[in-house]
Each structure stands twice: as structure tokens, then as C-alpha cells.
Amino acid sequence: MNSENSVEFTFPVRVYYEDTDAGGVVFYANYLKFFERARTEWLRHLGVNQTALAEQFNIIFVVVGTQVQYKSPARLDDLLTIRTRVKKLGNASIDFEQICERDGQTLVHSNIQICCVNLTSFKATPIPDVVRSLLLSVQDI
Helix, strand or coil, X not given: XXXXXXXXXXXXXXXXXXXXXXXXXXXXXXXXXXXXXXXXXXXXXXXXXXXXXXXXXXXXXXXXXXXXEECCCCECCCEEEXXXXXXXXXXXXXXXXXXXXXXXEEEEEEEEEEEEEECCCCCECCCCHHHHHHHHHCECC
């Protein structure tokens, strides 16, 4: 699967005091939290419960790589939109593109690599067919 056919998922995030630093802008690492929430809610929207995956398949998804570009700051009370799409679906990995926007302006652009790992060994393991089917079902083919 490649990015040209990927359907985008959007997730709203409101900026609170706890998200900001001494300069009054969102602390850089908090964008990774926003992106994590968006990926989790995207999976939930597809019907994938990560707790159930751990219990039924003994797997979890872990972040193995990030590339983040900060273009403009978000501030207290801003309503942000996190746009999430799959760039590439591998045997045991998912490459996401995630963008944080405010009123259509890109504030942060990221590429995040996720790997499916065995919960006991923490070694890469294939994404279960049921999850793979759900990921493929949201493609604009």
C-alpha cells in the first residue's frame, strides 16, 4: 500500500496550559503526544482496540522512528487539527504522515514509523491479518 491511495483521518486537539512552555507556546515534545492520540483514535475509529490486540495476539505497536519539522508555534486555546494518513504499510510496520494544523496552516509536519512487536520478545512480528484488512479497507482504491 502506498500513500497515493491513503484516506486521511482528522482529529481535533485543544491546547491547554499543561501543553505550553514558559514561552507560552506548545512544548515541542507535546506534538508527539498529539500525534499519538490521533493514531490511537484512528485505530479505534477502524475498530482496532490496542488492549485487545495485546490480549488476543500478544502484540503492541511501538514507535521506532520520528522525523518532525516545526514550522510555526501553537498557543494556549488554539484548536488544532491533526491529519493522519498511512504512507506505507509493511509486513510488520506502518509509516504515517501526520500534520498539525491551525485554520489550515501547517504548524508541524511529521513522519512516524510504527512497528508491530511481540509483547514478550519485543521483536518485530507481522501485523495480524484482521488489522491489515482494516487498514487496507480505508484505502481510496
